[in-house]
Every structure is written in C-alpha cells, then in structure tokens.
Amino acid sequence: MKSSAKLFLTVFGVTLLTVAVAVMLTEKVPPATIGVKQYMWGGGIVGQDHEMGYHLGITGYHRWHFLDQRTHFVTFSRDRRPSSFNHQEQPSLEIRxxxxxxxAVDVTVTYRITPGEGHKIVQGALKEAYHDRVKSTVEGVLREELAHLSPEDFVSTEIRMQRAQNILPVLAEAMSAFHVTPETILIRAVRFPPEYEDKLQKKQLTRQLAKLAPAKQAVEEQLQVTGTIEKQTEAMVKTNRAEWDKALQTMSSNNEVAMARVMAEARVYDETTRAEADRDYLKLLATGELAMAKAEALRNELRNVALDTRGGRIFLGIEAARNLQIDSVTLNSNDPSVPTIIELQKLVEILIGEPETP
Known part of the structure; x- marks a missing residue:
C-alpha cells in the first residue's frame, strides 16, 4: 500500500515537473500573429519572424514580441469611427x-507587415510607433499625389481609379522604411465647396448635353435606319405572304382537281362494276330460271309418262278416291248398278275407266 502511494506521488511529481519545464521552455505564437524573439542576456533581436505555433522560449532568458499579421486600415472619412489596433480613423483629406x-476626399488605404520583416520593426524600435508613422506617410503621399488631379478628374471614375493605381508604387516605396506594404487605395467619396459643387454640376450638365446632341442625332439616324428596315421587312412580309397565298391557292386548286379526278374515277369504277355485277346477276338469274323451267318441264314430262301407265292410272284413281268428298250417299239395294263407296274396287274401276284385273 505504501509502495503504491509512493509510486503515484513520484509519477505525479515527474508529470508536474515536465509540464513546468515545458511551460518554461516554450512560447505559443497565436494565429494571425508574428512572433519576434529577443535574447535578454546578449544576442539582441533574433532575425527571424516566427509563425503561429510553439517555439523555444526560455522564461527569463528570452523575451517575445508579438505583431499583428492581419490587414491594417488607414481611413480618412467624414463619418469617423473609433480607431482600433489595426484600424486608424482620421478626418477627410483636404486636397488643393x-x-x-x-x-474633401474620403479614402482608405490597406497595408500589411511585409513578410519576413516583422523582426525589423522590433529592431528599429517601431513596434509601438509604426502605426502612426505609416498614417503620417500615407497622408503626406496622398496629399501630394491627389493634388495633381483636377475636379473633372475626381469626377471621372476611370481617371480616379487609374490615379489610385499609379499612387500605389509611390506609397509602397515610402512605406518600405517601416517594413510594411500597401495593398489597395480606395477613393470612396469626393466633396467640393457648395458653390463650386453647383458650378461643377452645371459644367457636367453642359458636357452631358453636348454629348446628348450627337447621341440624339445617332438615335434619329438609327430610327431612320430602323424605319427603313421596318418598311423593307413589311414589304418582304407582304411579298412572301402573297407568294405563300398564291402557292397555297395553287396547291388547293391542284388538290381539288386531284380530288375531282379521283371522285370521277371512283364513280366510273363504281358504275362499271355495278353494271358488270348487274349483268352477271341477270345472266346467272336467267340461266337459273331456265334450268328451273327445264327441270320443271322434265319433271312434268316424267310425271306424265309415269301417270300414263296402268300403275299411274291406278295411283291417280287411288288419290282421287282418297281425296273424294261425298256429302251424302243414297243407297238402293234394288239397283245393282249403283256403286257403293264401301266397295273401293268398284269405285276405282269407275274412276280409272276400266275394271281391275283379278
């Protein structure tokens, strides 16, 4: 039990000592920050910019300086805001x-510490002063360079932007003494005295009106060209429409003629076919009727031949006796010549005209 407690205390002590040594021997450089190391006991400023991360730094032997690596702003504006560490606000620049x-010009200049030169700011004892030195330099260069512009140049966006691009190399050369590099120059607004502003607006209006006259003339010329094109288009439309109507009418007439020809041919075919069918029908009907008549005649002839025999006459006599209808019979037993219907043989002899052979 005692040995376990002793081991735990030993491990805890070693861990605590390791953490303390690590804290004493390292220094953390935060994000977006340049770290500059200085030897307290000889050696001075180390000629190197340390980026974000952990670096060797012995407490009591090294001293660290931190510089802002982000973009810095110098703004001259009528609407001022409170300045911050990397954003300086000044009144508008008064330019002659x-x-x-x-x-009165509202302008903003952005700059950054030149990569690899942050330690030079500390070496030159500019860590606390380089913001103000840069601001004064920017103001001086802008006053000098913007003075070459006329009010008309300030009004022109293209000339104003081009001038800002031309000032950038001059400003970079002036700011290089403080180990910073300008990024952009943005001229945001220009204001003149009210009386001159009116004159400038009238002058601009005159120029615009002067430009408006050729523009109106060009518009009129284009309208004439457009009118000519419209008339030509209308004429082409009418011509094409007439041609299309003519072609449509021709096609319609051709279709009607073709339809009439087809209908006539159909009627001729129908009438011809019907006539041939009627003819064939009548011919076949006549042939059939003739055959029927011949068959009927033959039947009658054969029937007559058959009935002309003695058997035929007997058959006719039997049929006559069978179909004979007698309403009343008078029997006379005293006259033997009177036949009786009960004696079928004598009745047949009377009907066929000859006595039956026994």
Missing part, C-alpha cells in the same frame, strides 16, 4: 486640386 480648388 490642380486648378487651385479645395476638395
């Missing part, structure tokens, strides 16, 4: 233009 007029 090329034609000796005044202008």
């Amino acid at each position: 233009t090329r034609d000796n007029n005044t202008a």
